[in-house]
Amino acid sequence: MPRKKVNIPSSESVSRRSFLKNAGVAAAAFAIVPRFVLGGKGFVAPSDTLYIAGIGAGGKGEDDLAEMAKSSHVKIVAFCDVDDRQAVKSRKNFKDANYYRDFRVMLDKESHVDACTVSTPDHTHAVAAMAAIVRGKHVYVQKPLTHDIYEARMLTEAARKFKVVTQMGNQGGSGSDVRTLKEWYDAGLLGDVYRVTCWTNRPVWPQGVPTPTGKFDIPKDLDWDLWLGTSKLIDYNPAYLPFNWRGWWNFGTGALGDMACHIMDPVFRVLPIDYPSEVECSVSTVWSGFFQESSYDDSCPVSSIVHFKYPGKNGKPDIQLSWMDGGLRPQRPQELLPDEPMGNEDGGVIFEGTKGKMMADCYGAKPRLLPTRLMKEVTLPPQKLPRVPEGHYIQWVNACLKGYGNAVTSSPFDYAGPFTESILMGNLAIRSYSIRKKDDFPGRKKLLWDAKNMKITNFDEANAFVKRDYRIGWNL
Amino acid sequence: MKKQNPPASNSFTRRTFLKNTGLAAAFTIVPRFVVGGKGFLAPSDTLYVAGIGAGGKGESDIANFAKSGKAQISYLCDVDDRRAATSIKNFPNAKYYKDYRVMLDKEQNHIDAVSVSTPDHNHAVQAMAAMQLGKHVYVQKPLTHDIYEARMLTEAARKYKVVTQMGNQGSSGDGVRQLQEWYTAGQIGDVHTVYVWTNRPVWPQGIPWPSQKAEVPKELDWDLWLGTAPYKDYVEKLVPFNWRGWWDYGTGALGDMACHLVEPPFKVLGLGYPLDVECSVGSVYIDEFKRGYFPESCPPSSHIIMTFPERQGKSKVKLHWMDGGIQPERPEELGPNERMGDGGNGVIFIGTKGKMMCSTYGASPSLLPTSKNKEVTIPQTIKRVPGSADGHYAQWVEACLAGYGKMEVSSPFDLAGPLTESILIGNLAIRSYDLRKPRVGGRPDQFDYPGRFIKLLWDGPNMKITNFDEANAFVKRDYRNGWKV
Numbered sequence: 018m019p020r021k022k023v024n025i026p027s028s029e030s031v032s033r034r035s036f037l038k039n040a041g042v043a044a045a046a047f048a049i050v051p052r053f054v055l056g057g058k059g060f061v062a063p064s065d066t067l068y069i070a071g072i073g074a075g076g077k078g079e080d081d082l083a084e085m086a087k088s089s090h091v092k093i094v095a096f097c098d099v100d101d102r103q104a105v106k107s108r109k110n111f112k113d114a115n116y117y118r119d120f121r122v123m124l125d126k127e128s129h130v131d132a133c134t135v136s137t138p139d140h141t142h143a144v145a146a147m148a149a150i151v152r153g154k155h156v157y158v159q160k161p162l163t164h165d166i167y168e169a170r171m172l173t174e175a176a177r178k179f180k181v182v183t184q185m186g187n188q189g190g191s192g193s194d195v196r197t198l199k200e201w202y203d204a205g206l207l208g209d210v211y212r213v214t215c216w217t218n219r220p221v222w223p224q225g226v227p228t229p230t231g232k233f234d235i236p237k238d239l240d241w242d243l244w245l246g247t248s249k250l251i252d253y254n255p256a257y258l259p260f261n262w263r264g265w266w267n268f269g270t271g272a273l274g275d276m277a278c279h280i281m282d283p284v285f286r287v288l289p290i291d292y293p294s295e296v297e298c299s300v301s302t303v304w305s306g307f308f309q310e311s312s313y314d315d316s317c318p319v320s321s322i323v324h325f326k327y328p329g330k331n332g333k334p335d336i337q338l339s340w341m342d343g344g345l346r347p348q349r350p351q352e353l354l355p356d357e358p359m360g361n362e363d364g365g366v367i368f369e370g371t372k373g374k375m376m377a378d379c380y381g382a383k384p385r386l387l388p389t390r391l392m393k394e395v396t397l398p399p400q401k402l403p404r405v406p407e408g409h410y411i412q413w414v415n416a417c418l419k420g421y422g423n424a425v426t427s428s429p430f431d432y433a434g435p436f437t438e439s440i441l442m443g444n445l446a447i448r449s450y451s452i453r454k455k456d457d458f459p460g461r462k463k464l465l466w467d468a469k470n471m472k473i474t475n476f477d478e479a480n481a482f483v484k485r486d487y488r489i490g491w492n493l
Numbered sequence: 494m495k496k497q498n499p500p501a502s503n504s505f506t507r508r509t510f511l512k513n514t515g516l517a518a519a520f521t522i523v524p525r526f527v528v529g530g531k532g533f534l535a536p537s538d539t540l541y542v543a544g545i546g547a548g549g550k551g552e553s554d555i556a557n558f559a560k561s562g563k564a565q566i567s568y569l570c571d572v573d574d575r576r577a578a579t580s581i582k583n584f585p586n587a588k589y590y591k592d593y594r595v596m597l598d599k600e601q602n603h604i605d606a607v608s609v610s611t612p613d614h615n616h617a618v619q620a621m622a623a624m625q626l627g628k629h630v631y632v633q634k635p636l637t638h639d640i641y642e643a644r645m646l647t648e649a650a651r652k653y654k655v656v657t658q659m660g661n662q663g664s665s666g667d668g669v670r671q672l673q674e675w676y677t678a679g680q681i682g683d684v685h686t687v688y689v690w691t692n693r694p695v696w697p698q699g700i701p702w703p704s705q706k707a708e709v710p711k712e713l714d715w716d717l718w719l720g721t722a723p724y725k726d727y728v729e730k731l732v733p734f735n736w737r738g739w740w741d742y743g744t745g746a747l748g749d750m751a752c753h754l755v756e757p758p759f760k761v762l763g764l765g766y767p768l769d770v771e772c773s774v775g776s777v778y779i780d781e782f783k784r785g786y787f788p789e790s791c792p793p794s795s796h797i798i799m800t801f802p803e804r805q806g807k808s809k810v811k812l813h814w815m816d817g818g819i820q821p822e823r824p825e826e827l828g829p830n831e832r833m834g835d836g837g838n839g840v841i842f843i844g845t846k847g848k849m850m851c852s853t854y855g856a857s858p859s860l861l862p863t864s865k866n867k868e869v870t871i872p873q874t875i876k877r878v879p880g881s882a883d884g885h886y887a888q889w890v891e892a893c894l895a896g897y898g899k900m901e902v903s904s905p906f907d908l909a910g911p912l913t914e915s916i917l918i919g920n921l922a923i924r925s926y927d928l929r930k931p932r933v934g935g936r937p938d939q940f941d942y943p944g945r946f947i948k949l950l951w952d953g954p955n956m957k958i959t960n961f962d963e964a965n966a967f968v969k970r971d972y973r974n975g976w977k978v
Contacts, residue, residue, distance in 0.1 A: 222781045260781055295829070301775045301794035302818035307696045307734055320775040320794055324822045337822075344776030345819060346946070348798045348811070355769070355948040355960055461836065463829035475829055 067417050070130040070154075071096035072120040072145045075103025076259060077159055078136030081186065082107055084410040085134065085157075091414055095127045101238035103259055118240050120145050124152055132417050135159060136186070140268045141246045143168035147493050150175045155182040155417040157410070160278030161270055162430065162437035166471055167484035169441065171493050173434030180421040184413035185433035187278040189380030190286065191409035196402040198368075198377060198384045199287045204398035206386065207370030210288055211334045215280045216341040217364035217379070219272035224264040224343070225303040225319035227311070229256035247487040264317045270444055271317030272342035276379070277440040278433075280364050281340070283381035285436045287368070290336055292468030293439055295326040298446040299461075301343065314451055319343050323443040334371075340443055350374055352387035442466060449479040540893050543568035543604045543628075545593040545619050548576025549733055550633055551610030554660065554886065555580055558608065558631075561887035563894060567603060570596045574712035576733055591714055593619050601626050606893045609633060610660070614742045615720040617642035617978045624649045629656040629893040631886070634752030635744050636906065636913035640956055641969035643917065645978055647910030654897040659909035661752040662885035663854025665878040669757045671858045672842070675849055676761050678871045680860060682846030687758045687812045688821035691853075692837030693746035698738040698817075699777040699785065699793035703728040721972040738791045744920055745791030746816035750838065750853070751916040755814070756904075757840055757855040759912045762810060766953025767799040767915055772922040775817055788927045793817050797919040814919055824848055826861040854882055878903060914953075922949055925964040 067090055071082045074096045085091045097117035098104035108116055117123035124133075132155035135145045143163040149156050150172070162185050163169040176183045189195065202210065235241045235253045244258070245251070248267045263269035284290070300318040303311040320343020327336040341347060349359055350367060352374060359365060363379035367387075374387040385392055405412050409427060416424040428436075449460030465474045473479040487493075540563055544555045547569045558564040570590040571577035581589055590596035597604070607623035609616055609632040617637040620630050624646070636659050637643040650657045663669065675681065709715045709727045718732065719725070722741045737743035758764065775794035777785035794817020801810040815821060823833055824841060826848060833839055835852035841861075842849045848861040860866055878884040885903060892900040925944030932939040943961065950959045958964040972978075 218776065221776075221778055221784070223778045297823050299815075299820035300818055302692065302695075303793070304695055304697045310695070319777070320819065322819050339822065341773075343794075344774050345794070345796050346773035348813070349771050349948055353948075355950055359946055458836075462831075463823050463827075465829055 065090050065418065067091050067132055067155075067414050068094045068130045069132050069134060070094060070123055070127050071107070071134045071136070072123070072149075073134070073136035073141075073159075074098040074107035074116075075100065075105075076136070077186070078103075078134065079107050079110075081134045081136045081157065081159070081410070083110060084408075085414060086111070088411050088414045090418060094130055095123055097123045099240045099243040100236075100259065102236070119243055121148060124148055124154075128152070130154060132156065132182075132414075137246075138244075138262045138268045139164045139270050139274055140248055140262075143172060143493055144247055144487075144491055146172055147175060150179050150181050153179055153181060155413075155421075157184045157186060157413050158433075159186040160433075160437075161185075161274045161440055162278075162433050163441070164268075164270060164274075165482070165484050166438045166441045166445065168493060169434045169437040170471060173430045176430040176434075182413065182417045182421055182424075182426065183428075183430040183433070184409065184416075184426045185278065185428040185430070185437070186409070187282050187428055187433070188409035189279050189382070190282050190427040191405040191412055192380055192382065193404050194377060194384050195283045195286050195381035196404060197400075198283050198375060198381055200398050200401055201375060201384070201386070202287045202368070202370075203401070206373055206395070206398075207368055207375060208372030209334050210336060210368050210370040212337045212339070212369040213284050213288070213366065214339045214341070214347040214369075215277070215284065215364065215366045216346050216360065217272055217276040217280055218344060218362060219276045219342055219364075220264055220317065220319075222261050222264055224271065224317045225301070225311075225313055226264075226316050227313050228265075228315045229254040245488070247485075247491045249486075249488055265315055266317060266444075266448065267315065269317065270441065271447070272321070273323070273340065273440050273443045273447075276342070276364060277340065277443070278437065279380050280366055281338070281436070281440065282428075283366055283377060284338060284368075285432070285439070286381075288336060289330045289333060290327040290338075291330075291435050292327075293325040293338075293442055293466055294328050294468070295463055295465055296323065296442045296446045297463040298323040298443065298450055300447055300450050301345075312451065312453060317444075318447060318451075320345050321443075321447050323446055325439060325442065338439075350376070350387050352389075354388070357389060438468075445473070445479055445482040448482045449473075449476060452478055538563060538894065540564040540629075540890050541567045541603060541605045542608060542890075543570065543596060543600065543606070544580070544587075544608045544610065545570045545596075545623075546608075546610035546633075547571040547580035547589075548573065548578075549610070550660070551576075551608070552580050552583075554608050554610050554631065554633065556583060557883075557886035558890055559584070561890040563887070564606075564890045568596055568600055572714045572717040573710075573732065575710070592717055594622065597622055597626060597628075601628075604628055606630065606656075606890075611720075612718075612736045612742045613638045613744050613748055614722050614736075617646060618721055618972075618976055620646055621649055621978050624653045624655050624657075627653055627655060629889075629897075631658045631660060631889050632909075633660040634909075634913075635659075635748045635916055636752075636909050637917070638742075638744055638748075639967075639969050640914045640917045640921065642978055643910045643913040644956060647906045650906040650910075656889065656893045656895075656897055656900075656902065657906040657909070658885070658889035658892075658902045659752065659904040659906070659913070660885075661756050661854075661904050661909070662882045663753050663856065664756050664760065664903040664908075665880075665885035665888055666855050666882035667877050668851055668855035668858045669760055670875040670877060672757055672849060672851060672855060673761045673875055674871050674873065675858070675860060675869070676842070676844075677874070680847055680869060680871065681842060681844030681849055683808050684758075684762055684810060684842050684844040685808050686843040687762075687810060688815070688841040688843075689751070689754045689758070689813065690815040690820045690834065690839060691746055691750040691754060692818060693750045693816055694738055694791065694793070696735050696738055698745065698791045699775070699787060700738075700790050701785070701787050702739070702789050703730070705729070719973070721970075721976040723973055739789055740791060740920075740924065741789065743791065744917065745923070746795070747797075747814065747916050747919045750816070751814065751919070752909075752912065753853050754838060754840055755812070755916060756912060757851055758810075758812060758842060759915065760908065761842075762801075762807070763804055764801040764810060764812070764915070765804075765911055767801050767812075767918055767951055768809075768953075769948050769950050770797060770799045770918050770922045771948045772797040772919065772926055774923055774926050775819075786927075786929070788924075791920075792923055794819050795919075795923055797922055799915065799918065824850075824861055828862075831863065856882075918951060921958070921964055921967040924967045925949060925958075925961060928963050
């Protein structure tokens, strides 16, 4: 239900969607009426305006809405949040927008919107995005695209089926630097890449900790049941909101979910890879006492190392992709001088090829060849790939305005879906690693992945992590 | 000091016996048949051992010496009566002391050899005191707490001509000899990379020092237990085991397991001092964006990479150490369902022609793929130690009886010293990683970590990090007043 402030749009208000519909029916000639036909200087025609509804209005949601609104072609007409405290700033920023708590109610009532942003905790991404997509809304979904592998596959297919413009919120994917990395690779500076290593300093919040306990009153501003959404019903605990849900498997996706969409993005953008064929991991152990291994299975791990193998494509060698988090970092490339920094504080990526190596910071930023002196010695290839000067958000806005298939975005689900699946394979490995049977850990081995069928073929228990069960009443 | 049975003043020890025969000039050792009949153990065949540290590992070490049949446990020493109880029961004739200095002072003429099985921070002073009196020593791993101490003990062993053995019993095992034979026969070619990993620490690390003061148990001499360490109030759960996870006393996962796990590559490849070291450490977050800073505590997990120099036509070796649950990438030769190492611990050698793997103590050596184990037969060229790893104790007893320079042992300080130094360089890297300075112009809670994310260059002969001087604080710590090595 709309809450507190309800501005039902006046019935004569002409949204872009209804305008286009009518224009289509009445005239059949143009897909879009040129804006000069309708109005004078300073008038933005409805066909030039993207009506956006935001799902999740605090934190990253707040930023996302504010970024979209920077376009003069965007109108934030509605948004929702399950926690009024989180929505305060967005409500101040967009006084005319209708505010809801339940995205399902909002989507029903605000059927005229063109597009939705989804900036909620990870466990709600898929159902919220899917609800928008099946209504034909373009979607911008925060990273990681989904919580589970299966959900990522479903969203990717739905985006194609419903022909909506999609973008995952890994904004570094629109950066210039990642395009530079691709130009270097395409120019053959690295030869064939056979190994890539990525790392992050995340988690920068406690993980590997016991499940929070205790009874707490649900804050009056929060709809806890809606916040839980697809998750099984558990008691409210302040430990989860608004940020630390990231470290709990019920809701979040750990360090990989937080950062891999940024740090691994150059890998997937530069190299010819899609789904992994194998994954293995190791995870740092938490000891609660002398020889007492803790099993805090609800909590994501303190630190982990994951290795993925991608079969070579088009005659290229297999690619080994390694991921490290929680403070662990890869071996320094021998080309790096003892006092030269490796990546930056957030993390980094190193590509190793048959002819050379390159390194970048988080988001693929600051690309450099290794050894770094090559940056002066080598003639770098000319800029060849188009840049995205308008940025990740506006790129999506403009693509939505042009309509499905008429413009590219940097992280459409065709790209972001398989990419997210890979990241979530890491989590599947981590969770399999913790499966305990008496004193044995049967999941501590190399897991073989049948990507087409989304199935681990040599350890069936792992498949529980491909698709979780939703609470009754929720489905994709 | 509960129990004191002073040996009868006319007790005839091997040492005084040898001294006298020495004066008589004919043999260094009187053959046992000259002295007695069947079943008689001649003094020259008996090693009189004093044990410093009688509980836990000390308890089993002492029992193992006695099992050789050639050692008599004459003296026991422990700062904690509770820990000594079993050993006192096992060796009712052994005289019990609390302070090793008193014991060595009073009983030096009745002791041939000393076993040191105490917390790491007291190894060096205790072993040195024994060696200076000319006693052979068996010292638990890691040999010492600091790099400098390891160097000093290694030199002292040569100077005082005593028989030495570090307590990494796997070095007497068959496994490391099998690995050596495969390597020497060229089965894996030139080794350039080694991965070593352990599930240790299997106790909490990366935690704050317990602030709650506790009462010192009446059986424990806390001041003596502290020994060289800075004075601190007694806290619960530090003794008898968890001292391992605190830098003032222990040496973390490396100290606990690296002497067992790094020994095979160190021995097989003939590694010496490393050239450089880098590390990363598992971080601890106590709240959102709030990183725990517990520099007294060893880390929950670490990944250390050292480079060892070229040796006689052999290429440099990168040695990776991973602890706290993290493990190396599985070799592609290992089947998806095959166990790597022993699951929690192991070693992988990667050479130009092949790979080999073992678990803790060099046990379960295996070529990779494991199918090769059936195909490859290399003749045994290296003598095995009777009893394999379990024979480590008797080997030292025999070597002590034979006298310095007469018999080989598996882990003399000439090997164990440099091995321990290498391991402790890992700790130096970890501790350098945690050094912090207030950020210039920053908020009070902002720090820079100048020892982080760089490669530390090591000048082995001079025991010095050459590109980050603050790291050298970890080469040699300051002892509490009144203690020196």
